[in-house]
Amino acid sequence: MQPKLKDIAKELGVSTATVSNVLSGKGRVSEETRRLISEKIREIGYRPGGPGRALRTGRSGVLGLVLPDISNPLFPAFAQAIEAAASRTGHGILIADSHGDPTAQTEALERIMQRGADGIVIVPCRGTQVSGLSLPTAIIDSAATPGNSVCADHFQGGRIAVEHLQALGHRRLVLLGHSRRSSVQTARIAGMQAALAPETRADVYWLEEAAPDFAALAGDGATAFAATSDLHALTALTRLQGAGLSVPGDVSVLGFDDLSFSAQITPGLTTLAQNMPEIAAAAVQHLLLQLEAVPLPAPRLVPMKLLVRGSTGPAPNDPKHNKTTQQGDVTT
Amino acid sequence: MQPKLKDIAKELGVSTATVSNVLSGKGRVSEETRRLISEKIREIGYRPGGPGRALRTGRSGVLGLVLPDISNPLFPAFAQAIEAAASRTGHGILIADSHGDPTAQTEALERIMQRGADGIVIVPCRGTQVSGLSLPTAIIDSAATPGNSVCADHFQGGRIAVEHLQALGHRRLVLLGHSRRSSVQTARIAGMQAALAPETRADVYWLEEAAPDFAALAGDGATAFAATSDLHALTALTRLQGAGLSVPGDVSVLGFDDLSFSAQITPGLTTLAQNMPEIAAAAVQHLLLQLEAVPLPAPRLVPMKLLVRGSTGPAPNDPKHNKTTQQGDVTT
DNA sequence: CTAGTGTGATTAAACGATTTTTCATCCCCA
DNA sequence: TGGGGATGAAAAATCGTTTAATCACACTAG
Numbered sequence: 001m002q003p004k005l006k007d008i009a010k011e012l013g014v015s016t017a018t019v020s021n022v023l024s025g026k027g028r029v030s031e032e033t034r035r036l037i038s039e040k041i042r043e044i045g046y047r048p049g050g051p052g053r054a055l056r057t058g059r060s061g062v063l064g065l066v067l068p069d070i071s072n073p074l075f076p077a078f079a080q081a082i083e084a085a086a087s088r089t090g091h092g093i094l095i096a097d098s099h100g101d102p103t104a105q106t107e108a109l110e111r112i113m114q115r116g117a118d119g120i121v122i123v124p125c126r127g128t129q130v131s132g133l134s135l136p137t138a139i140i141d142s143a144a145t146p147g148n149s150v151c152a153d154h155f156q157g158g159r160i161a162v163e164h165l166q167a168l169g170h171r172r173l174v175l176l177g178h179s180r181r182s183s184v185q186t187a188r189i190a191g192m193q194a195a196l197a198p199e200t201r202a203d204v205y206w207l208e209e210a211a212p213d214f215a216a217l218a219g220d221g222a223t224a225f226a227a228t229s230d231l232h233a234l235t236a237l238t239r240l241q242g243a244g245l246s247v248p249g250d251v252s253v254l255g256f257d258d259l260s261f262s263a264q265i266t267p268g269l270t271t272l273a274q275n276m277p278e279i280a281a282a283a284v285q286h287l288l289l290q291l292e293a294v295p296l297p298a299p300r301l302v303p304m305k306l307l308v309r310g311s312t313g314p315a316p317n318d319p320k321h322n323k324t325t326q327q328g329d330v331t332t
Numbered sequence: 333m334q335p336k337l338k339d340i341a342k343e344l345g346v347s348t349a350t351v352s353n354v355l356s357g358k359g360r361v362s363e364e365t366r367r368l369i370s371e372k373i374r375e376i377g378y379r380p381g382g383p384g385r386a387l388r389t390g391r392s393g394v395l396g397l398v399l400p401d402i403s404n405p406l407f408p409a410f411a412q413a414i415e416a417a418a419s420r421t422g423h424g425i426l427i428a429d430s431h432g433d434p435t436a437q438t439e440a441l442e443r444i445m446q447r448g449a450d451g452i453v454i455v456p457c458r459g460t461q462v463s464g465l466s467l468p469t470a471i472i473d474s475a476a477t478p479g480n481s482v483c484a485d486h487f488q489g490g491r492i493a494v495e496h497l498q499a500l501g502h503r504r505l506v507l508l509g510h511s512r513r514s515s516v517q518t519a520r521i522a523g524m525q526a527a528l529a530p531e532t533r534a535d536v537y538w539l540e541e542a543a544p545d546f547a548a549l550a551g552d553g554a555t556a557f558a559a560t561s562d563l564h565a566l567t568a569l570t571r572l573q574g575a576g577l578s579v580p581g582d583v584s585v586l587g588f589d590d591l592s593f594s595a596q597i598t599p600g601l602t603t604l605a606q607n608m609p610e611i612a613a614a615a616v617q618h619l620l621l622q623l624e625a626v627p628l629p630a631p632r633l634v635p636m637k638l639l640v641r642g643s644t645g646p647a648p649n650d651p652k653h654n655k656t657t658q659q660g661d662v663t664t
Numbered sequence: 665c666t667a668g669t670g671t672g673a674t675t676a677a678a679c680g681a682t683t684t685t686t687c688a689t690c691c692c693c694a
Numbered sequence: 695t696g697g698g699g700a701t702g703a704a705a706a707a708t709c710g711t712t713t714a715a716t717c718a719c720a721c722t723a724g
Binding site: 062235 | 381405424427574579
């Protein structure tokens with residue numbers, strides 16, 4: 001049985017109020033009893049928390065986190081960053097997986113509210129729009145989503161990706177997305193297209209609809225593949241390598257999100273990383289501000305960062321570049 | 333403001349006790365009022381939960397989940413499975429990341445207990461041993477860990493891996509682990525070694541200590557690489573492919589845990605998968621039994637399952653096998 | 665000597681739900 | 695007519711903690 005406030009009070013012959021005052025440093029307590037009580041507290045390792053406090057104060061110290069798919073390789077980093085940011089402010093994280101299903105998402109939100117969370121961080125399912133919750137909410141999606149609170153600047157990430165490839169001399173690009181219903185992916189592709197030089201040609205493929213033959217595209221003149229996710233970049237990379245092409249000698253590959261495996265493979269995957277700690281901190285901050293009824297700041301766009309690894313190199317037959325493959329991570 | 337029990341009671345002119353009775357179906361309520369109240373409840377969408385209930389009943393309906401590293405690509409699947417299993421029994425999941433640090437792990441446990449969790453599922457940090465918690469606990473680690481509650485049968489997984497490779501004719505194996513301090517990895521390697529035929533040679537490399545030159549090993553006669561994680565299998569596969577070797581034509585590669593990317597790459601990675609749903613269900617079950625003070629069952633060992641994809645094939649120059657690479661997943 | 669002022673600590677109410685106890689009827693039968 | 699169930703619902707206690715209100719006491723100033 002956990003020690004309770006009453007136990008301490010009884011053992012020291014004082015009232016629970018006095019003990020509580022010592023804990024919070026609020027009421028009037030003599031130096032003497034304060035010392036006595038805090039010593040006892042340390043001795044038996046008492047921690048106030050629990051439902052009692054939550055009931056009285058109306059704060060549970062727990063934030064909900066609703067994700068469309070925990071097993072998506074991007075979300076671990078998300079969850080970890082959010083957990084870290086919440087820990088820093090003394091909050092716990094209650095997770096829920098919506099399995100990409102809007103109905104499940106609604107249920108998840110309800111369950112979290114029912115459990116008394118103080119606020120909710122939501123990464124919404126594709127195509128859903130969350131609003132009108134009676135709880136502080138932070139939405140992490142894309143700049144285009146109404147109600148979005150904070151997110152990576154996917155558009156800018158796309159631009160940087162294409163700028164990087166063009167600077168290496170690539171003029172025939174293949175842009176790979178998974179689903180055009182994902183606002184994140186469409187933003188990245190749009191950013192890529194916005195950065196295209198007049199002489200650059202870029203074909204977009206949505207893998208959900210039809211998977212192209214990567215090696216054939218390369219044979220047809222494409223020298224660089226830019227995917228909206230490292231997962232698809234990896235698919236392309238292994239398929240190209242398997243077909244006997246050299247990466248980045250014959251063809252460059254670039255991805256997004258710096259997934260766990262991206263630095264592990266050979267060549268290392270050049271990728272655009274989200275600044276997870278900053279996004280997470282902003283999301284948590286967003287909730288805490290709402291809890292204090294502070295007017296909300298404008299949606300935050302956190303810049304993405306290019307990590308140059310070995311999978312991108314000079315376009316073949318480009319006179320300007322004939323250096324060898326770069327080693328290690330270079331950030332810009 | 334969320335609707336409260338008192339609101340409903342006041343609005344219908346009954347006592348809170350009566351409403352609570354309707355909710356739980358316990359006390360004596362006339363059919364008439366029961367109908368009236370439950371209709372009102374449905375109308376305003378009231379859900380009892382919250383700290384009030386937790387305080388009175390002593391159950392918060394929340395289970396803690398402590399992981400050594402959320403961003404480890406294996407844990408998403410873990411977390412998802414646990415979340416699903418807990419949802420099924422009406423529980424929420426409070427996650428905490430110990431960052432592989434025993435001190436942080438202890439703190440995480442305390443924070444979770446303080447928040448009033450009903451039980452804790454722990455995947456312990458390497459080398460730590462959790463015990464003596466005043467809360468129901470389920471430990472998921474390896475069979476060798478004292479106090480282990482449930483885990484995959486890593487040893488058996490290792491055996492199956494080597495048996496698979498030997499059946500394909502491989503007689504020169506390279507076994508890859510990351511750290512010999514990981515009880516999971518040592519169990520897998522031990523299982524692999526236990527299945528070796530007398531004429532098979534297998535060299536073990538711990539990547540944490542020294543990373544071998546994979547291509548050189550292959551040139552030296554090794555025809556198959558078995559890693560204790562898909563992550564390292566992927567490292568090996570891309571490096572071998574990059575060196576111009578054909579997988580599985582020249583060399584086979586096998587991993588563990590069926591990570592998110594394993595089916596996405598070319599060739600698909602043959603791997604030994606953990607039965608996450610079963611492990612998660614067993615862990616949650618373990619907690620629920622303790623809550624009801626039922627004597628604990630013996631530790632559960634959940635068999636691993638071989639998923640044969642394209643990365644393993646017949647050993648080169650093996651007279652018995654000359655089929656082409658298999659397509660798709662074949663389970664045994 | 666009394667009223668006012670601090671000081672240190674206790675009492676009691678409150679939070680939202682559950683559960684035990686009590687209460688008020690009504691009905692039946694002796 | 696008056697006890698004895700049965701029935702339906704209200705009253706009250708309880709969980710652990712915080713906090714406003716209160717109290718007891720000493721000290722000081724008028």
